[in-house]
Amino acid sequence: GAGVSQSPSNKVTEKGKDVELRCDPISGHTALYWYRQSLGQGLEFLIYFQGNSAPDKSGLPSDRFSAERTGGSVSTLTIQRTQQEDSAVYLCASSLAQGAGYEQYFGPGTRLTVT
Amino acid sequence: GQNIDQPTEMTATEGAIVQINCTYQTSGFNGLFWYQQHAGEAPTFLSYNVLDGLEEKGRFSSFLSRSKGYSYLLLKELQMKDSASYLCAVRDEGAGGYQKVTFGTGTKLQVIP
Numbered sequence: 001g002a003g004v005s006q007s008p009s010n011k012v013t014e015k016g017k018d019v020e021l022r023c024d025p026i027s028g029h030t031a032l033y034w035y036r037q038s039l040g041q042g043l044e045f046l047i048y049f050q051g052n053s054a055p056d057k058s059g060l061p062s063d064r065f066s067a068e069r070t071g072g073s074v075s076t077l078t079i080q081r082t083q084q085e086d087s088a089v090y091l092c093a094s095s096l097a098q099g100a101g102y103e104q105y106f107g108p109g110t111r112l113t114v115t
Numbered sequence: 116g117q118n119i120d121q122p123t124e125m126t127a128t129e130g131a132i133v134q135i136n137c138t139y140q141t142s143g144f145n146g147l148f149w150y151q152q153h154a155g156e157a158p159t160f161l162s163y164n165v166l167d168g169l170e171e172k173g174r175f176s177s178f179l180s181r182s183k184g185y186s187y188l189l190l191k192e193l194q195m196k197d198s199a200s201y202l203c204a205v206r207d208e209g210a211g212g213y214q215k216v217t218f219g220t221g222t223k224l225q226v227i228p
Contacts, residue, residue: 042218048215103160104148107157
């Protein structure tokens, strides 16, 4: 079966431009997570969705970052007025539910480079 | 909030055994995960512990002590393909009462011949 997919796989953008990253979770997975990983660093939590709602947006670094999820499926992460420090790999993960023991399945990530 | 500590790097020899430790501090602990991440790839799930003790899965085992805030991942019969980063992740209660997962910075393991 299909895993978590993300697009684009790579994105190079100029400082100040807006970018939109997309995540398609595994079908039937109600929980969806966005993380950011800078080179050689750990995973930085950004936002979590349960269905279409986001009970925890505490990880979003600034108000330039926003995310939405529609139909309990696809999610988009939007970064406005990108800055060079936004350069990182953006990983999306989904899990069956929010209960104990439900591991997260990760997508391949979107590598964002802001020049 | 959470504090998760793991060694930054480790080196071990092919065929040997290696233990990767993880310590954590959290208020509403509800499980600990280990993930493997090869360079340039996404993390993949290895193990989950919620009760004290050892969980064994082939060459990989994971141990948890909730009272000590401590876990380890044990890799036996090391193979060159085990060279990767190993991420410890802790689930606890976050904002709004849901279960939040926080990742450590990972331990980069190099397996040498």
